[in-house]
Amino acid sequence: MSDDERESWYDEDAGPLVRLYAVTHGRSDNARPELDMLTLVVNASAGVRPRRPDPEYAEILRLSRTALSVAEVAAHLNLPLTSTKILVGDLIDDGQLKYRSPDPKPDAVARNPELLRAVLRGIQAI
Structure with a gap:
C-alpha cells in the first residue's frame, strides 16, 4: 500500500484531527453546572500567558477579551458545547476568566x- 492510499481518507481542508477526549484530557463531565450556553465569560488576566499549554486555552483567552457567551466561544473554537464548558471551567478555576450566568427566571420568559413569538420569528428567519 502506498502512502497516497493510506492517506486518502484525510482531507487537507479538514484541519487538525484531534479527538475531543484529547482536548479535554479525558474529562467528559461538567464540574461547573452553573455554566450554560448563555453564560458570559471575559478574560480576567489580560496580557498574562495562559497557565495551560494547550492552544484551545490561549484561543479562549484571546476570544474573551470582550464578553462572549460560552456558546459563542464553542462556535469560534468549532468544539461541542460540553467540551468548551470543560475548558472554560478550567480557566475559571485558574482565575483567568470571570463569568456571569444569566438570571434563572424561566417562568418570566x-x-x-411576545418574547416567544420574537424568538420563533428569528428561528424561522434562519
Missing part, C-alpha cells in the same frame, strides 16, 4: 408570549 414562559409567561411572555
Whole structure:
C-alpha cells in the first residue's frame, strides 16, 4: 500500500484531527453546572500567558477579551458545547476568566408570549 492510499481518507481542508477526549484530557463531565450556553465569560488576566499549554486555552483567552457567551466561544473554537464548558471551567478555576450566568427566571420568559413569538420569528428567519 502506498502512502497516497493510506492517506486518502484525510482531507487537507479538514484541519487538525484531534479527538475531543484529547482536548479535554479525558474529562467528559461538567464540574461547573452553573455554566450554560448563555453564560458570559471575559478574560480576567489580560496580557498574562495562559497557565495551560494547550492552544484551545490561549484561543479562549484571546476570544474573551470582550464578553462572549460560552456558546459563542464553542462556535469560534468549532468544539461541542460540553467540551468548551470543560475548558472554560478550567480557566475559571485558574482565575483567568470571570463569568456571569444569566438570571434563572424561566417562568418570566414562559409567561411572555411576545418574547416567544420574537424568538420563533428569528428561528424561522434562519
